[in-house]
Amino acid sequence: MIMFQADDISVRFGGIRAVDSVSFDVRQGEVFSIIGPNGAGKTTIFNLISRIYNSTSGKLIFEGKEFTRTPASQIAALGIARTFQNIELFPNATLLQNLLIGRHCHSRVGFISELLFLPSVRNAELRHREKAEDVIAFLGLERYRDSLIANLPYGVRKVVELGRALCIEPKLLLLDEPSSGLNVEETEGMGFWIEDIKKDLGITVIMVEHDMALVNQVSDRVMALNYGKVLAMGTPQEVQTHPEVVRAYLGGEVESAA
Amino acid sequence: MRYLFRTQYRQDIALWRHNGDRFWYGLLTVLVLIAPLVLGEFYIGELGAVYIFAIAGVGLMLLVGYTGLISLGHAAFLGIGAYVNAVLLARGVPFLITLPVAGLFTALCGAAIGRPTLRMSGLYLAIATLAFGSIVGTVFQKWTSVTGGFDGFAVPTPYVFGIAVDSATGIYYVSLAVLAFVMWISANLLHSPTGRAMVAIRDSEVSAQSMGIHLARYKTLVFAISAGMTGLAGALFAHYVRFLAPDAFDVLLSVQFVTIVFVGGLGSLRGAILGAMFVRLLPQFIAIVRDDLPFGIGRLPGLEPSLFGLVLVLVILFQPDGLNGMWLKIKRWFQAFPFKRQASFRRQKAYAKSERLR
Numbered sequence: 001m002i003m004f005q006a007d008d009i010s011v012r013f014g015g016i017r018a019v020d021s022v023s024f025d026v027r028q029g030e031v032f033s034i035i036g037p038n039g040a041g042k043t044t045i046f047n048l049i050s051r052i053y054n055s056t057s058g059k060l061i062f063e064g065k066e067f068t069r070t071p072a073s074q075i076a077a078l079g080i081a082r083t084f085q086n087i088e089l090f091p092n093a094t095l096l097q098n099l100l101i102g103r104h105c106h107s108r109v110g111f112i113s114e115l116l117f118l119p120s121v122r123n124a125e126l127r128h129r130e131k132a133e134d135v136i137a138f139l140g141l142e143r144y145r146d147s148l149i150a151n152l153p154y155g156v157r158k159v160v161e162l163g164r165a166l167c168i169e170p171k172l173l174l175l176d177e178p179s180s181g182l183n184v185e186e187t188e189g190m191g192f193w194i195e196d197i198k199k200d201l202g203i204t205v206i207m208v209e210h211d212m213a214l215v216n217q218v219s220d221r222v223m224a225l226n227y228g229k230v231l232a233m234g235t236p237q238e239v240q241t242h243p244e245v246v247r248a249y250l251g252g253e254v255e256s257a258a
Numbered sequence: 259m260r261y262l263f264r265t266q267y268r269q270d271i272a273l274w275r276h277n278g279d280r281f282w283y284g285l286l287t288v289l290v291l292i293a294p295l296v297l298g299e300f301y302i303g304e305l306g307a308v309y310i311f312a313i314a315g316v317g318l319m320l321l322v323g324y325t326g327l328i329s330l331g332h333a334a335f336l337g338i339g340a341y342v343n344a345v346l347l348a349r350g351v352p353f354l355i356t357l358p359v360a361g362l363f364t365a366l367c368g369a370a371i372g373r374p375t376l377r378m379s380g381l382y383l384a385i386a387t388l389a390f391g392s393i394v395g396t397v398f399q400k401w402t403s404v405t406g407g408f409d410g411f412a413v414p415t416p417y418v419f420g421i422a423v424d425s426a427t428g429i430y431y432v433s434l435a436v437l438a439f440v441m442w443i444s445a446n447l448l449h450s451p452t453g454r455a456m457v458a459i460r461d462s463e464v465s466a467q468s469m470g471i472h473l474a475r476y477k478t479l480v481f482a483i484s485a486g487m488t489g490l491a492g493a494l495f496a497h498y499v500r501f502l503a504p505d506a507f508d509v510l511l512s513v514q515f516v517t518i519v520f521v522g523g524l525g526s527l528r529g530a531i532l533g534a535m536f537v538r539l540l541p542q543f544i545a546i547v548r549d550d551l552p553f554g555i556g557r558l559p560g561l562e563p564s565l566f567g568l569v570l571v572l573v574i575l576f577q578p579d580g581l582n583g584m585w586l587k588i589k590r591w592f593q594a595f596p597f598k599r600q601a602s603f604r605r606q607k608a609y610a611k612s613e614r615l616r
Contacts, residue, residue: 050468052464052467052468071472072467072468073467073470073471073472073473074470075468075470076468076469076470077470081468082468084464084465088462088464088465088468089461089462089465090457090458090460090461090462090465090466091461092457092460092461092525093454093457093458093461096270097454097457100451100454101454101455101457101458101466101469101471102469103451104451104454104455104458104469104470104471105469105470107451109450109451111452111479114446114447114450114451114452114453115443115446115447116443116446117446117449117450121446121450122268122271124451125267125271125449125450126267126268126271129267129270129271130267133267164469168469168470
């Protein structure tokens with residue numbers, strides 16, 4: 001079943017076509033990776049999907065509904081969560097608060113009842129905390145629960161950001177370079193988590209990634225981009241041996257890349 | 259040291275974290291309640307003014323300290339609250355109605371101003387709110403049929419349940435009650451989704467948006483709450499000064515409010531109170547020591563504003579967490595006694611980021 005579809009999507013910044021007529025679809029329950037050299041337009045695609053950028057033309061469809069012009073603040077409520085390449089956590093809040101902010105799109109309490117902290121708010125807060133605690137347990141973040149993000153090491157923050165996205169209880173998770181800044185061991189751990197998220201939580205994942213080992217480990221399908229255009233799409237093996245991709249991205253002949 | 263073992267989620271959202279909190283805040287409540295029996299009229303008046311500034315400080319703290327927006331126009335909101343309250347009282351509306359109406363009306367003004375200006379941020383927002391402040395100041399001067407212009411406006415005596423609140427003690431208790439209320443709803447708000455949305459907007463707008471937070475809605479909401487609280491403070495301020503003149507609500511007063519939140523410590527309600535104490539008590543302190551200062555420093559004009567400026571700069575440079583940060587350090591010292599270590603007192607570099615990723 002097709003869950004997400006980008007149909008001939010383009011965006012231009014002045015004269016630059018950052019994303020040029022890109023079409024792809026993501027099936028329910030798969031891990032779909034986007035690879036490409038720097039400036040290929042990978043993160044731009046994420047910013048289009050999370051509606052931070054407006055597309056110049058084309059359509060975005062999620063679960064059969066078009067959301068090409070839905071405001072950015074309503075994307076989370078659709079069930080699409082994301083992480084950021086350079087970590088966009090809330091550094092002066094605790095880990096728990098960060099996760100609870102992830103619960104925001106599930107909050108239904110009125111403003112006046114918040115001011116008076118009525119029982120409805122209290123109960124909602126308890127439920128949010130239960131969910132956040134599930135995520136903390138899932139990712140093994142217990143010991144950092146009350147630490148300020150600003151005091152946490154980079155590797156942990158990366159996991160926290162993943163946790164915050166999971167608190168949204170998304171159907172589709174966008175991971176922007178989950179391994180960037182992580183050491184080999186942490187990258188391996190991230191790979192296991194992505195597999196767990198796919199298998200145990202049943203969340204579909206779109207991932208932008210440079211680390212080929214991680215891409216091979218977790219991806220069902222891979223799309224390669226260069227200069228905003230699709231070069232190749234298919235299994236990790238197919239894409240990595242595709243002559244266009246090898247020339248543009250892996251730098252060299254087919255033999256040396258394999 | 260006190261270790262909190264949390265076994266239930268509701269311990270996380272409790273207003274008082276443990277019995278120590280209850281004891282000390284209870285003691286503080288008793289002290290401020292019996293203060294008028296002990297202190298003289300003058301000191302009670304000044305303490306009441308501290309409360310009034312603290313109310314406005316809490317309002318501005320929500321905006322600056324928690325949401326990362328700046329306002330140099332809050333004196334205007336204080337003025338709007340003051341004039342609405344005084345004008346309605348003069349028309350015979352009872353005080354228990356004029357007070358909340360002053361707050362609500364100022365909140366509406368805040369929302370009306372906030373909606374267009376909050377597309378801006380940082381310096382641009384500062385300039386826009388500054389302009390708003392001077393426009394409102396001009397309105398107070400020129401709209402003589404309502405405000406009396408430079409002739410001033412004598413504020414009628416308020417009645418609470420038929421009792422005239424005309425003494426410093428009366429204003430003291432009313433201000434205390436309003437401050438307690440404002441603190442309570444602020445604490446509630448900060449425990450709620452809206453409070454977390456504010457922090458999210460302060461720390462990263464881009465990701466706040468991706469978490470489903472509607473930036474314009476929350477910014478306007480916070481601006482309205484902040485203005486509303488300042489309006490409440492204004493209504494009380496009218497009774498503190500008893501005579502409204504338009505030039506009382508100038509930019510210097512706005513700067514004093516900003517000083518409250520910075521000197522108090524960004525991102526802490528306690529900081530707003532401490533900052534208000536500082537801002538109200540520094541002029542008194544200057545007045546006391548003025549004659550004893552060497553080289554005739556005490557006779558220099560503009561001594562007070564320059565001292566405010568100097569303290570603001572020094573605090574931002576050397577104590578970014580403000581008085582609240584100092585308080586926490588002192589508390590930690592006593593908790594750890596006698597095991598204080600230099601490292602635990604090293605200066606924390608923490609900035610409220612609001613200028614990132616535009």
